[in-house]
Amino acid sequence: MTISRTDIEAAHARIAPHVRRTPVWNLERAFGHDGGLSLKLEFLQHAGSFKTRGAFNTLLSKPVSDAGIAAASGGNHGAAVAYAARQLGVKARIFVPEISSPAKIAVIRSHGAEVVIGGARYADAQEACDLYVAKSGALRIHPFDADTTIAGQGTAALEWEQDAPALDTVLVAVGGGGLISGVASWWAGRVKVVGVEPEGSRALHAALQAGRPVDVDVDSVAADSLGARNTGELVHAICKDAVDHVALVTDDAIRDAQALLWRDYRIASEPGGAAALAALVSGAYKPRSGERVGVLLCGANVELGKLADIIHP
Known part of the structure; x- marks a missing residue:
């Protein structure tokens, strides 16, 4: 593709x-x-x-269920998804690893998203996000691929x-x-x-x-x-x-x-x-x-x- x-x-x-x-x-x-x-x-x-560009394009291109959206992020993707979700009236849950900077976590929270912190690296946050999406039906917004x-x-x-x-x-x-x-x-x-x-x-x-x-x-x-x-x-x-x-x-x-x-x-x-x-x-x-x-x-x-x-x- x-x-x-x-x-x-x-x-x-x-x-x-x-x-x-x-x-x-x-x-x-x-x-x-x-x-x-x-x-x-x-x-x-x-x-x-x-990253705000990709977040908006995904949100405006795909259907969103009542479960809202979810994303894994080192920080910037989560902030972008949280911002886009707030602007479009969608609830968001963002999974971040423990290495994420407090500054980036604060930005995510400032846009009204729920933040879940866990795992040593980004891959750990992605795994937690994928499990949540599978259970909840939330729309996953991938940060790159x-x-x-x-x-x-x-x-x-x-x-x-x-x-x-x-x-x-x-x-x-x-x-x-x-x-x-x-x-x-x-x-x-x-x-x-x-x-x-x-x-x-x-x-x-x-x-x-x-x-x-x-x-x-x-x-x-x-x-x-x-x-x-x-x-x-x-x-x-x-x-x-x-x-x-x-x-x-x-x-x-x-x-x-x-x-x-x-x-x-x-x-x-x-x-x-x-x-x-x-x-x-x-x-x-x-x-x-x-x-x-x-x-x-x-x-x-x-x-x-x-x-x-x-x-x-």
């Missing part, structure tokens, strides 16, 4: 009344690159991340292309791979799409190497947003053809990118939200001279105390 540009256009028409059209910031000679640079400021989206989720996330690229000069390459952070699958589906064959993963959480990198989705160990500062153990079949099917490659970044590079965003631009980014930029500033991705590069800044749900520790160690 693939996601077409037509699917993404339909998703955009469906969700446009409910999401923010986040701004694009076009720069020249920034972050040590001598070419044009385009930042898609998706961290300004409702609930603090791009589902067609409606991917088409919804792809709407960020649709807007980006309309608002930015023609790009040669875009850098996109990868957790489970829903965002990069949507972006790559939109730009397939026209723009080089490069994934960025932490060295300690590389589900897509491992899948592309193995030729199939495989389980990986997760140990990264960005694990609460980029901590999926397995991409899933649909994500792999899309990315094996439409993603150029995956660049790996260290946790230190991610922290440096967070510090840079705050110091120079007063952008408070969570680790996962700064990962794509980390690839550029650390040299994990090295553009050619004059290359027009896009960087998707995807999440802002950061614990301010931890950000302060990075800025003032």
Whole structure:
């Protein structure tokens, strides 16, 4: 199965009344690159991340029973689902692992969802969510490996292309791979799409190497947003053809990118939200001279105390 540009256009028409059209910031000679640079400021989206797009697209595409909806999340997906559910008058139950940051759990609760905390990793929360869905009949909203989720996330690229000069390459952070699958589906064959993963959480990198989705160990500062153990079949099917490659970044590079965003631009980014930029500033991705590069800044749900520790160690 693939996601077409037509699917993404339909998703955009469906969700446009409910999401923010986040701004694009076009720069020249920034972050040590001598070419044009385009930042898609998706961290300004409702609930603090791009995931609101996929949540609305799924909710507006599928029937919802009286049991409402359920989702497993490291934090951002849960916040997005909770926000969309509240806006559409649907009850939501969100399952999160113990590694989820208090800041993200607070955002989920602020949107009126019930939060169930349990399990050491995201996979544990997903298992608990699946059991609840099987018993209750609630609609499960998958954070990445589902067609409606991917088409919804792809709407960020649709807007980006309309608002930015023609790009040669875009850098996109990868957790489970829903965002990069949507972006790559939109730009397939026209723009080089490069994934960025932490060295300690590389589900897509491992899948592309193995030729199939495989389980990986997760140990990264960005694990609460980029901590999926397995991409899933649909994500792999899309990315094996439409993603150029995956660049790996260290946790230190991610922290440096967070510090840079705050110091120079007063952008408070969570680790996962700064990962794509980390690839550029650390040299994990090295553009050619004059290359027009896009960087998707995807999440802002950061614990301010931890950000302060990075800025003032």
